[in-house]
Amino acid sequence: MTSQNKVAVVTGGASGIGAAICRALAEDGMDIAIWDLNEAAMTNVAADLEALGRRVVCSKVNVADRASVEAAAEQARNTLGPVTVLVNSAGVHATGALLDLSDEEWNRVININLNGTFICTQVLVPDMVAANWGRIINISSSSTQTGSPNMSHYVASKAGVIGFTKALAVELGGKGITVNNVPPGSVDTPMLRDLEAKGGLPGGVEAIAARNPVKRIGQPEDMAAAVAFLASDKAGYITGHTLSVNGGRYFN
Numbered sequence: 001m002t003s004q005n006k007v008a009v010v011t012g013g014a015s016g017i018g019a020a021i022c023r024a025l026a027e028d029g030m031d032i033a034i035w036d037l038n039e040a041a042m043t044n045v046a047a048d049l050e051a052l053g054r055r056v057v058c059s060k061v062n063v064a065d066r067a068s069v070e071a072a073a074e075q076a077r078n079t080l081g082p083v084t085v086l087v088n089s090a091g092v093h094a095t096g097a098l099l100d101l102s103d104e105e106w107n108r109v110i111n112i113n114l115n116g117t118f119i120c121t122q123v124l125v126p127d128m129v130a131a132n133w134g135r136i137i138n139i140s141s142s143s144t145q146t147g148s149p150n151m152s153h154y155v156a157s158k159a160g161v162i163g164f165t166k167a168l169a170v171e172l173g174g175k176g177i178t179v180n181n182v183p184p185g186s187v188d189t190p191m192l193r194d195l196e197a198k199g200g201l202p203g204g205v206e207a208i209a210a211r212n213p214v215k216r217i218g219q220p221e222d223m224a225a226a227v228a229f230l231a232s233d234k235a236g237y238i239t240g241h242t243l244s245v246n247g248g249r250y251f252n
């Protein structure tokens with residue numbers, strides 16, 4: 001099975017890392033279903049992919065809402081065909097000291113980042129089982145590897161994503177499905193710039209770049225290249241893996 005004409009769902013595909021992943025998978029010949037809350041941004045990404053000759057469907061999805069995920073899955077299958085590649089990139093960043101966190105805020109972040117990954121995966125895995133082939137790539141975070149202050153809800157949600165990845169790699173390995181995760185370091189996206197604007201990055205993006213062994217922050221395309229590899233046939237013997245793409249911020 002080659003990448004040509006495979007169908008990939010990319011959650012969070014309207015922006016940043018997810019948008020670059022859409023482009024990389026489309027360049028490899030996949031048709032793409034973009035699932036995001038941001039309809040206007042999805043339309044822009046879709047035009048870019050269609051210009052590459054790919055078929056694209058955009059669905060307004062809240063990954064934490066099972067009904068909207070199920071409706072989008074039906075739309076993707078009916079328009080493009082069975083989905084055998086899933087990239088869970090939708091997520092929200094959040095900050096807050098432990099003693100300031102409300103139950104509501106804790107649950108909001110866990111619900112989108114972790115429960116959303118669970119729901120999208122559970123809804124689409126039957127297509128992969130039927131094909132006896134599948135690729136699931138979850139976008140986690142390097143903050144789970146280093147720890148990070150004032151982000152316990154975010155870090156816990158992403159650590160959950162890594163645990164989920166490992167458990168599913170074992171559970172689904174015999175069905176031709178690999179499950180891996182990419183924990184980005186600091187990547188230049190609207191999410192990172194928003195954090196910088198709110199004062200969440202002491203010294204700003206420049207300070208992070210200066211501390212990093214490769215002396216720059218990441219670009220969405222750096223993450224997308226790793227994801228495209230994990231989604232390819234060439235990566236069929238890699239599963240349960242954490243592929244750190246962080247310019248040397250952390251060695252796992």
Ligand SMILES: NC(=O)c1ccc[n+]([C@@H]2O[C@H](COP(=O)([O-])OP(=O)(O)OC[C@H]3O[C@@H](n4cnc5c(N)ncnc54)[C@H](O)[C@@H]3O)[C@@H](O)[C@H]2O)c1
Pocket residue numbers: 011012013014015016017018035036037038061062063064088089090091092093112116139140141142143183184185186187188189190191192
């Ligand atoms: N940028 C970084 O430095 C960085 C670092 C570590 C991890 N990450 C992770 O990478 C992923 C992508 O982040 P990004 O930097 O590209 O951010 P981004 O904000 O540019 O893109 C995130 C996208 O997810 C969508 N989204 C948010 N909540 C959603 C929901 N409930 N349902 C559907 N879509 C939803 C947003 O609309 C947006 O289009 C996230 O999971 C993030 O936690 C990013």
